[in-house]
Amino acid sequence: MLSLATGGKIGLTNEDRISVKALDSVSFSLKAGDKLGVIGHNGAGKTTLLRVAAGVFEPTFGALETVGRVGGLYDLTLGMDMEATGYENIRVRGMLLGLTRREIDAKTDEIAEFTELGDYLYLPIRTYSSGMLLRLGFAVTTSVDLDILLMDEWISVGDESFQRKSEARMKEIVGRSGILILSAHTLGLIEDVCNKCLWLEHGRAREFGETKSVLDLYRKAAAA
Amino acid sequence: MTAETSTQARRLARIASDTRSYRRAIGDIGQALSLWRLWGMLGWLDIRQRYRRSFIGPFWITISMGVMISALGFVYSTLLGTPIAELLPYLAGGFIAWALISAMMIEGAAVFTASEPFIKHGNVPLSLHSLRLYWRHAITFAHNLAILLAVYVIFQFLPGTSLFVFPLTFTIVSAILVIWAIIIGSLSTRFRDLPPIISSTVQVVFFVTPILYKPEMLSDRPFVYQFNPFYYMVEGLRAPILGEPVTAKLVMTLLLMLAVSAVLGLIVFARTRGRISYWL
Numbered sequence: 001m002l003s004l005a006t007g008g009k010i011g012l013t014n015e016d017r018i019s020v021k022a023l024d025s026v027s028f029s030l031k032a033g034d035k036l037g038v039i040g041h042n043g044a045g046k047t048t049l050l051r052v053a054a055g056v057f058e059p060t061f062g063a064l065e066t067v068g069r070v071g072g073l074y075d076l077t078l079g080m081d082m083e084a085t086g087y088e089n090i091r092v093r094g095m096l097l098g099l100t101r102r103e104i105d106a107k108t109d110e111i112a113e114f115t116e117l118g119d120y121l122y123l124p125i126r127t128y129s130s131g132m133l134l135r136l137g138f139a140v141t142t143s144v145d146l147d148i149l150l151m152d153e154w155i156s157v158g159d160e161s162f163q164r165k166s167e168a169r170m171k172e173i174v175g176r177s178g179i180l181i182l183s184a185h186t187l188g189l190i191e192d193v194c195n196k197c198l199w200l201e202h203g204r205a206r207e208f209g210e211t212k213s214v215l216d217l218y219r220k221a222a223a224a
Numbered sequence: 225m226t227a228e229t230s231t232q233a234r235r236l237a238r239i240a241s242d243t244r245s246y247r248r249a250i251g252d253i254g255q256a257l258s259l260w261r262l263w264g265m266l267g268w269l270d271i272r273q274r275y276r277r278s279f280i281g282p283f284w285i286t287i288s289m290g291v292m293i294s295a296l297g298f299v300y301s302t303l304l305g306t307p308i309a310e311l312l313p314y315l316a317g318g319f320i321a322w323a324l325i326s327a328m329m330i331e332g333a334a335v336f337t338a339s340e341p342f343i344k345h346g347n348v349p350l351s352l353h354s355l356r357l358y359w360r361h362a363i364t365f366a367h368n369l370a371i372l373l374a375v376y377v378i379f380q381f382l383p384g385t386s387l388f389v390f391p392l393t394f395t396i397v398s399a400i401l402v403i404w405a406i407i408i409g410s411l412s413t414r415f416r417d418l419p420p421i422i423s424s425t426v427q428v429v430f431f432v433t434p435i436l437y438k439p440e441m442l443s444d445r446p447f448v449y450q451f452n453p454f455y456y457m458v459e460g461l462r463a464p465i466l467g468e469p470v471t472a473k474l475v476m477t478l479l480l481m482l483a484v485s486a487v488l489g490l491i492v493f494a495r496t497r498g499r500i501s502y503w504l
Contacts, residue, residue, distance in 0.1 A: 063243075
């Protein structure tokens with residue numbers, strides 16, 4: 001076993017293959033209303049933890065139990081087809097995020113209005129600027145009612161006026177969603193948003209508890 | 225959100241290292257099948273994206289295949305001493321069937337690696353990607369049937385009653401192909417040397433399967449096609465659209481292949497499904 005400044009545990013399996021233990025004995029439970037901030041150095045296992053929560057990586061030991069719709073607020077434009085129109089992409093993205101056709105139809109007008117893209121929504125999205133594309137992705141992704149929200153860094157989209165609007169929308173859905181798991185390096189943000197905090201180190205939970213107490217310990221360790 | 229969906233969505237979901245992997249593999253496939261609108265749309269968009277702003281679109285494949293069939297029919301009818309009116313429809317049926325089968329094998333190998341961003345994002349069952357691949361090639365297959373219409377017109381024949389069996393054989397062959405795409409895709413994600421092996425094997429299989437020639441021409445070595453599962457899949461698609469009799473033996477063989485593939489597929493998928501995202 002080798003312990004480095006970054007990354008999880010590197011070891012060998014029985015068949016002499018190199019294996020990385022990205023997360024080890026990380027146990028916690030959250031209830032509705034909990035906002036969890038995940039902190040730690042690069043490679044500590046923050047993104048891996050989010051992917052376990054999203055159901056991408058199945059635990060090799062232990063279990064993950066979730067109640068309700070789990071969804072990630074990342075890869076905002078995943079699955080979008082550059083040759084399809086804005087409206088078609090609302091449909092594609094919506095379905096990919098698990099919405100039914102009826103749910104998408106009901107939300108389309110609201111999504112379209114939020115993007116402020118107007119008639120551009122009738123054009124193939126390859127004609128969009130990257131900012132416009134993100135607006136569309138953001139509007140569709142945040143229109144899904146999620147019970148457990150996963151976020152890898154806080155997202156900020158668009159120009160100044162849209163940023164204000166998207167910030168308000170973010171606050172709204174974070175307030176609405178039962179549980180938030182937010183991985184971030186900005187401690188101030190976690191202080192603002194989260195009531196619980198998990199400090200990961202080499203894939204292990206070094207501290208878990210109230211945001212303030214965990215952050216105090218983290219800051220003390222960083223200063224030392 | 226309606227009350228019904230919200231209660232459905234708020235069920236407890238448990239992913240544990242000790243969960244029975246067979247149940248989860250079946251659940252994955254069941255969930256993927258129920259999301260037919262999603263893979264149908266993604267498969268359709270794949271086609272549309274490839275040919276957007278092209279005037280003829282997917283018919284380019286059809287045209288190139290039609291040209292190849294005509295040229296081969298012209299040459300091979302002389303080589304094999306078979307009248308062109310007999311050989312050309314046979315070649316058309318065989319090539320259209322083979323295009324679907326070979327694409328599912330070759331592209332099936334890359335199906336999960338090509339879908340990595342989707343898989344890493346989560347919340348979509350894995351086998352959905354194989355169904356998306358299938359749908360894309362089923363659409364191409366449907367376009368290629370235009371060649372067959374041309375054949376009917378030029379050689380002035382009607383396929384007859386065996387055409388009614390086509391939906392049955394097509395469904396069985398499709399199911400076999402999807403299962404094989406899942407098997408090959410799962411193993412290829414772990415063993416990256418597999419895709420090139422698959423594509424060269426498929427090429428060899430093309431020549432040993434009666435597509436360019438008729439099985440009767442192999443009468444002194446019938447084992448070449450008798451023990452070749454690809455022959456039965458080609459024949460299952462080709463015979464009904466050419467109006468040749470679809471024997472009970474053929475249908476039974478295909479059903480047997482489906483059963484064996486399903487068992488094998490389940491064993492492989494149950495063992496690999498939970499690992500695929502790690503291997504990407």
